[in-house]
Amino acid sequence: MMTFSPQLEQKFAKMLTSYPEGKKRSAVVPMLIYAQDEVGSITSELIDEVARRCEVTPLQVDEVVGYYSMLHRNPMGKYHVQVCTNISCLLVGGMELYEHACKKLGIGHKQVAADGQFSLEEVECMGACSWAPAVEINYDFHHHVTPEKLDQLIDGLRKAQ
Amino acid sequence: MAELVNLTINGQAIQAEKGTLLIEVARQNGIEIPAFCYYPGLTLQAACRMCLVEVEKTPKLQVGCTLPVADGMVVHTESDTVRQSRKGMIEFLLTNHPLDCPVCDKGGECELQDMTFRYGAGESRFTERKVHVDEQQWSPVVYFDAPRCILCYRCVRVCNEGIGVGALGVSNRGVISEIVPNRHDYLECDECGACIDICPVGALTSGSYRYQTRPWEMTHVGTICTHCGDGCRTTLGVRDDKIMRGNNRDSSGINGDFLCIKGRYAFDFVEHPERLQSPMLRNAAGEFEPISWSTAFATIAETFTAVKARRGKFGVVGSNHTTNEENYFLQKFARQGLGTKNIDHHRTGDLATFFDALSGKNAALATAGDLYTAKAVLVVGADLAQQHPLLSYQARANFRHHNAHIYAVTTGPVREDNQAIASVRVAAGGELAGVESLRDKLKAEGDLVIVFGDSIQGDGLRKLVAFGDSLGIPVKYVCLVDYSNSRGAFDMGLIPRDGGMSIEQMLAAKDLDVLWVVGANPLKNAALGSTNAFVIVQDLFMTETANHAHLVLPAASVYEKNGTVTNVCGEVQKLKQAVKVMGTKTDLEIMGSIAKEMNLNLGIWLPDKVFAEIRKTVHGYDVSLPVVDTGGAAPTMPLNGRVPALPGAIQSAGDTLFTSGSMSRYSKILNAVIESPGGLYGGKEPEVSAQSPTASGQMPGGTVQS
Numbered sequence: 125m126m127t128f129s130p131q132l133e134q135k136f137a138k139m140l141t142s143y144p145e146g147k148k149r150s151a152v153v154p155m156l157i158y159a160q161d162e163v164g165s166i167t168s169e170l171i172d173e174v175a176r177r178c179e180v181t182p183l184q185v186d187e188v189v190g191y192y193s194m195l196h197r198n199p200m201g202k203y204h205v206q207v208c209t210n211i212s213c214l215l216v217g218g219m220e221l222y223e224h225a226c227k228k229l230g231i232g233h234k235q236v237a238a239d240g241q242f243s244l245e246e247v248e249c250m251g252a253c254s255w256a257p258a259v260e261i262n263y264d265f266h267h268h269v270t271p272e273k274l275d276q277l278i279d280g281l282r283k284a285q
Numbered sequence: 286m287a288e289l290v291n292l293t294i295n296g297q298a299i300q301a302e303k304g305t306l307l308i309e310v311a312r313q314n315g316i317e318i319p320a321f322c323y324y325p326g327l328t329l330q331a332a333c334r335m336c337l338v339e340v341e342k343t344p345k346l347q348v349g350c351t352l353p354v355a356d357g358m359v360v361h362t363e364s365d366t367v368r369q370s371r372k373g374m375i376e377f378l379l380t381n382h383p384l385d386c387p388v389c390d391k392g393g394e395c396e397l398q399d400m401t402f403r404y405g406a407g408e409s410r411f412t413e414r415k416v417h418v419d420e421q422q423w424s425p426v427v428y429f430d431a432p433r434c435i436l437c438y439r440c441v442r443v444c445n446e447g448i449g450v451g452a453l454g455v456s457n458r459g460v461i462s463e464i465v466p467n468r469h470d471y472l473e474c475d476e477c478g479a480c481i482d483i484c485p486v487g488a489l490t491s492g493s494y495r496y497q498t499r500p501w502e503m504t505h506v507g508t509i510c511t512h513c514g515d516g517c518r519t520t521l522g523v524r525d526d527k528i529m530r531g532n533n534r535d536s537s538g539i540n541g542d543f544l545c546i547k548g549r550y551a552f553d554f555v556e557h558p559e560r561l562q563s564p565m566l567r568n569a570a571g572e573f574e575p576i577s578w579s580t581a582f583a584t585i586a587e588t589f590t591a592v593k594a595r596r597g598k599f600g601v602v603g604s605n606h607t608t609n610e611e612n613y614f615l616q617k618f619a620r621q622g623l624g625t626k627n628i629d630h631h632r633t634g635d636l637a638t639f640f641d642a643l644s645g646k647n648a649a650l651a652t653a654g655d656l657y658t659a660k661a662v663l664v665v666g667a668d669l670a671q672q673h674p675l676l677s678y679q680a681r682a683n684f685r686h687h688n689a690h691i692y693a694v695t696t697g698p699v700r701e702d703n704q705a706i707a708s709v710r711v712a713a714g715g716e717l718a719g720v721e722s723l724r725d726k727l728k729a730e731g732d733l734v735i736v737f738g739d740s741i742q743g744d745g746l747r748k749l750v751a752f753g754d755s756l757g758i759p760v761k762y763v764c765l766v767d768y769s770n771s772r773g774a775f776d777m778g779l780i781p782r783d784g785g786m787s788i789e790q791m792l793a794a795k796d797l798d799v800l801w802v803v804g805a806n807p808l809k810n811a812a813l814g815s816t817n818a819f820v821i822v823q824d825l826f827m828t829e830t831a832n833h834a835h836l837v838l839p840a841a842s843v844y845e846k847n848g849t850v851t852n853v854c855g856e857v858q859k860l861k862q863a864v865k866v867m868g869t870k871t872d873l874e875i876m877g878s879i880a881k882e883m884n885l886n887l888g889i890w891l892p893d894k895v896f897a898e899i900r901k902t903v904h905g906y907d908v909s910l911p912v913v914d915t916g917g918a919a920p921t922m923p924l925n926g927r928v929p930a931l932p933g934a935i936q937s938a939g940d941t942l943f944t945s946g947s948m949s950r951y952s953k954i955l956n957a958v959i960e961s962p963g964g965l966y967g968g969k970e971p972e973v974s975a976q977s978p979t980a981s982g983q984m985p986g987g988t989v990q991s
Contacts, residue, residue: 181451181467182467183451183452183453183454183465183467184451184454186454186456186465187454187455187456187465190455190456190457190458190465191456191457191458
């Protein structure tokens with residue numbers, strides 16, 4: 125059995141009552157995301173715990189973890205840089221942006237820099253097509269990103285430490 | 286009758302029940318809409334896109350497996366557009382599918398192969414490198430070859446819904462999606478192989494069958510599984526007198542396509558090297574020495590005749606997995622030929638009290654089909670999923686398809702808890718009190734099937750039937766018994782009636798002259814009291830009892846004989862010989878030959894002739910021959926007249942999903958999976974503290990209900 129911070133426990137308790145009777149399974153995705161933020165990654169203990177709370181099998185939670193790219197089995201960096209390379213972003217330089225990010229950070233898809241500060245992920249559409257190419261760092265969106273703008277963003281975060 | 290609608294499929298006017306799925310309506314009218322993911326009885330998936338059809342007045346192709354028929358619908362299933370889309374789908378499915386049909390187990394009976402032949406797409410425009418993943422072994426039974434998988438989810442659904450285990454899932458997304466087992470790299474499950482059987486391609490293959498043969502090289506023999514009492518029909522694939530596989534590919538019989546590990550794989554005891562293949566007589570030095578059959582028959586006939594002449598004491602122990610014909614012939618031999626009443630078998634359920642308590646009632650015996658159609662099912666003192674997997678499957682299917690109310694009164698957690706509207710945990714012996722606590726709920730049901738184990742016997746059984754009577758609704762019963770023909774053994778009269786001795790009394794008697802054991806192992810945990818008894822054993826293997834014998838005869842197994850067996854619900858089904866093992870004889874032939882040697886006239890010992898006599902003389906067995914002969918299950922109704930109580934103990938052998946008496950000791954596959962958690966009641970010891978039952982019923986969502 126795992127326990128979380130009182131705030132998160134409160135959140136989960138409310139979450140489990142927000143779905144119709146017998147549909148606790150609906151809470152799997154939000155529970156995983158919030159728990160990931162607190163724990164750092166989706167561990168097998170976390171999978172078992174979410175399964176227990178949502179009354180599904182660990183395998184059913186595992187399927188969800190495998191499906192969604194924003195759920196990570198290994199801890200990501202303090203700043204998780206997500207670059208979209210789906211069609212809208214691709215057409216206006218998303219791929220170049222992603223490759224630039226690889227060079228800048230010296231890491232590839234779903235990898236974490238040696239200092240643990242940055243990690244990189246090539247993601248699918250984030251729904252920010254109108255402002256393509258888009259980059260998401262942790263939960264913050266950045267629109268119309270160019271390689272130069274990305275450099276500034278990353279350098280800024282480095283300085284902030 | 287539900288509302289009917291008129292529709293047209295391929296120009297053919299068709300009437301169908303409103304709301305039926307188009308794919309089903311087409312099939313019922315002889316029009317095939319191909320599909321990989323659709324499987325009757327499982328939830329809809331709409332994953333494979335093979336069943337796309339053209340429906341007039343809708344702009345796009347429609348998914349036939351999820352489309353309910355409506356009035357005035359005009360459907361085309363073989364138009365150019367539809368054929369083109371199927372060809373495109375096949376080409377898509379083949380992008381990563383390896384072209385290894387010549388070595389694939391499924392080759393020749395592969396749905397993807399058939400569809401490719403029918404719709405083309407032999408040439409692929411996909412020139413990129415195929416995604417390859419090495420094959421994995423998940424258990425002694427299940428192998429997975431990911432590249433062959435077309436992600437139809439049939440295996441995932443059958444494991445979740447049909448079997449109720451949920452050991453398979455799908456991980457990742459897109460081109461790297463693959464089926465995953467519940468323990469990351471291995472399976473912890475019933476090892477039933479339903480996923481392998483249901484796989485439309487060769488992605489899931491079985492450890493015992495893979496790379497052994499091609500489907501067209503086998504003859505397929507439909508017979509009845511010899512392990513538990515449920516009497517599932519299994520189709521044995523036989524090549525060169527060797528059983529290659531078991532399945533129920535034609536979905537015939539009471540079990541449809543359901544089989545557990547025993548029916549699908551545990552036929553391998555047949556060819557175990559330790560099978561007895563010659564009669565053996567203990568010599569002066571006390572060692573077994575092979576002898577000829579004629580010497581064996583002569584020795585037995587001489588002993589029997591001598592003991593009979595001096596009015597000595599016989600003890601005859603029959604089997605609960607030999608055929609009805611053999612059981613009938615054995616008791617006739619004992620009663621008429623030897624003049625003894627001392628005849629018994631290992632009784633695993635209190636059928637005597639059961640039939641007596643139900644005497645005079647109509648339609649009180651439930652069939653395996655009733656568990657699927659009843660409004661409510663009450664399981665008392667049994668772990669059905671472990672001991673009677675078919676009955677458990679039926680109840681589960683009833684819950685899924687008809688929202689049947691399942692109740693469980695058991696000493697530990699059972700799989701039925703997941704479906705149960707109320708589960709009651711009781712201490713051993715508290716079952717009846719547990720049942721009583723459900724009275725008000727049960728009274729409100731439309732009809733009920735009560736399934737009970739060996740903890741309900743004698744007075745308790747009468748009380749349970751009285752309880753059923755008092756509910757005021759139609760109630761049917763299943764008295765659970767182990768092994769493939771326990772019910773038949775009782776019905777045929779392998780019981781110590783009219784003052785005969787029970788097994789316990791035979792073993793205890795100091796003056797027993799002959800102990801004749803046919804396919805049983807009474808000395809497994811007991812000693813023989815009489816030191817002078819001549820012990821004759823007919824069996825497949827050198828059991829503990831055979832080890833005490835003076836004369837051992839090698840018997841044929843159920844897969845090597847014809848005849849009939851009666852399942853736990855009293856349904857008679859026909860066996861068909863699949864193979865022959867050198868040196869063995871069927872028990873019927875052995876008994877017939879001994880009778881002949883003794884100059885006894887007990888009638889012809891051919892299965893059909895003996896069955897004809899059974900139909901005439903055994904109460905309730907005047908069953909429909911066409912039903913039995915065509916592989917159906919004919920219910921028997923031996924419910925008339927009092928049945929006196931019998932001496933002797935009644936106890937289930939407590940076999941689990943992976944054990945089956947002495948036979949399972951010689952099955953490699955059952956021994957290979959033995960580490961899987963297969964204990965009764967989740968492997969937990971029954972609680973003994975509680976005085977009164979504690980209700981802990983759970984709805985599928987986990988709400989405490991009871």
